[in-house]
Amino acid sequence: MAGEVDARLAKLGIEVPQAAAPVANYVGYVQTGNLVFVSGQVPLKDGKFQYQGKLGESISLEDAQAAARLCAINVIAQVKAACGGDLDRVRRVVKLTGFVNSTGDFTDQxxxxxGASDLMVEVFADKGRHSRAAVSAAALPAGVAVEVEAVVEIG
Incomplete structure (x- = not known):
């Protein structure tokens, strides 16, 4: 039987993919105690990079928000793997850090x-409210517009 979080995901029409395999010398997440540290997730769907471009140059704010949302879905996939498939084990989304591939004069990070923060609240309700940083990056892997990492407490 699906849990509460899985029911919310279904209602939102979100299918959580299998956690993406790392592309370099790192792991998708590390758990220490009740905290899960999720490595930066990019807008990857069906094995293909989505939303490539630089804010303030070649990609719109709306597309970048959609990219951040997709990154958050991929964060949830890593958390689901850490929870053995049971997202109801999430006690709190503690922190998100978003990196935005943007020009020097772009200030809407x-x-x-x-796009990522809103999804966490939609999926986890009050447990999804988190601290956050949103920073500019001169470039991101594969030229994607956004990358998101997270710290999540599980039980």
């Missing part, structure tokens, strides 16, 4: 990362 917080609006971009809202």
């Amino acid at each position: 917080p609006k971009v990362v809202n």
Whole structure:
């Protein structure tokens, strides 16, 4: 039987993929105690990079928000793996850090990362409210617009 979080995901029409395998010398997440540290997740869908481009140059704010949302879905996939498939074990999304591939004069990084933050609240309700950083990056892997990492407490 699906849990509460899985039911919310279904209602939102979100299918959580299998956790992506790392592409370099790191792991997708590390658990220490009740904390899960999720490595930066990019907008990857069906094995293909999505939303490539630089904010302030070649990608819109709306597309970047969608990229951040996809990154958050991939964060959830890593958390699901850490929880043995049971997302109801999530006690709190503690922190998100969003990296935005942007020009030096682009200043709406917080609006971009809202795409990830909003999803965490939609999926986990009050447990999804978190601290956050939204920072500019001169470049990101594969030229993607956004990358999101997370710290999540599980039980």
